[in-house]
Amino acid sequence: MVEAFTGEGKIWLNGTLVEWKDAKVHVLVHGLHYGSGVFEGIRCYATDKGAFIFRLKEHLDRMYRSAAAYQMEIPYTRDEMSDAIKATIRINKLDACYIRPIAFFGYHHLGLNPTGCPVDCAVAVWPWGAYLGEEAAEGGIRCTISPWRRIDPSTLPVTVKAVGHYLNSILASLDAKARGFGEAILLDTRGYVAEGPGENIFIVNGGIIYTPEAKSSILPGITRASVMELARDLGYTIVEKRITKEELCTADEAFFTGTAAEMAPIREIDGVLIGGGGKGAVTSALQKKFFAVLNAREQKYMKWLEPVYK
Ligand SMILES: Cc1ncc(COP(=O)(O)O)c(C=O)c1O
Structure with missing residues (x-):
């Protein structure tokens, strides 16, 4: 069972840091009825050198791109959102935490056209450990191919992170859990491998790393891009196909790669063991490098880490 929020701390809501219990909106906000919101999932890491947010700029870039896809104007600049995120972490005195900025069409009228609705924004932060379980990074995850296909780019702008898109992920997750699996893998509408409900997917064959193309039915993850860069750095060939x-x-x-899941091996798919069910050599090497970066132990990649307490 996932732990409930403690209800302690503060949340940034439309420019003000408010008590957790007071961070409320009206039941008639547009975003609640139609999923018309955009959000990010970001992590902050506690390291020997202090607390760092991983690739904050790239996450905010994606959030503004997501908003643009739905003709939503976020009423704060990226710098203001970046400051809001750091202020929220600081006031809650956190170091390692998950960061959830969200922007959604607010209270004005209902009806599918949101024009005229204000855009509400919030930032919440909380400690959040391993999303796929403590064991996942080592032992790997038992997966199943979902009967739900990943949303197609011809139906929704799948490369952006919008609230409503996640109904597809929820259905895949519910099905996987009901059938006793740790995570789902969704195929696209043509039957090719797309991604997990909240993770990108990679395979390794003959020492070469493969991942679905960024323009296919996937959210092109920031962890995905980071791991690809690290893999090239380590001398691996990566092919998007x-x-x-x-x-x-x-x-x-x-x-799998993803902000919540970080980097976790897939050990089994519908009863078929992958690579004998253990963590493979390429996965291990990449994971080691990735965790070193997150822990501020790779000078070259300090550019990806944004200090919280300067
Ligand atoms: C559907 C989906 N795919 C992939 C990812 C991984 O993206 P990122 O590495 O930017 O967290 C996420 C998480 O945001 C996601 O929700």
């Missing part, structure tokens, strides 16, 4: 279910299930290694 369509991946079939067969290629996935017969891969030497497979792993």
Whole structure:
């Protein structure tokens, strides 16, 4: 069972830091009825050198891109949102935490056209450990191919992070959990491998790393881009291409990337063990490098870490 919020601390709501219990909106906000909101999931890490937010700029860039896809004007600049995020972490005296900025069409009228609704913004932060369980990073995750196909780019702008898009992820997660699996893997509408409900997917075959193309039915993750850069740095070849279910299930290694999931090996898909069910050599090497970066132990990648308490 996932732990409930403690209800302690402060949340940034429309420019003001308010008590957690007071961070409320009206039941008739547009975003609640139609999913017309955009958000980010970001992590802050506690390291020997202090608390750092991982790739804050890239996350905010994506949030503004997501808003633009829905003709939503966020009434704060990126710098103001960045300051709001740091202020929220500081006032809650946190170091390692998950950060959830959200912007949504607010209270004015209902009806599908949101024009005229204000855009409400909030930032909440809370301690959040391993999303796929403490064991996942080492032992790997038992996955299932979802009966739900990933939303198609011809139906929604799937490359942006909008609230309503997550109904597709929720259905896949509920189904996977009901059938006793740790996570789902969604295929796209043509039957190629897309991603997890909240993670990008990679496979390794013959030492080469493959991942679905950024313009396919995936959210092009910031962790995905980071791991790709680190892999190239380590001398691996990465190929973005369509991946079939067969290629996935017969891969030497497979792993997920994502802000919440971080980097976790896939050990099994519908009862088929991947690479014998252990963590493969390429996954291990990449994970080691990635965690070193997150822990501020890679000078070259300090550019990805934004200090919270300067
Ligand atoms: C559907 C989906 N795919 C992939 C990802 C991974 O993206 P990121 O690495 O930017 O967190 C996420 C998480 O935001 C997601 O929700």
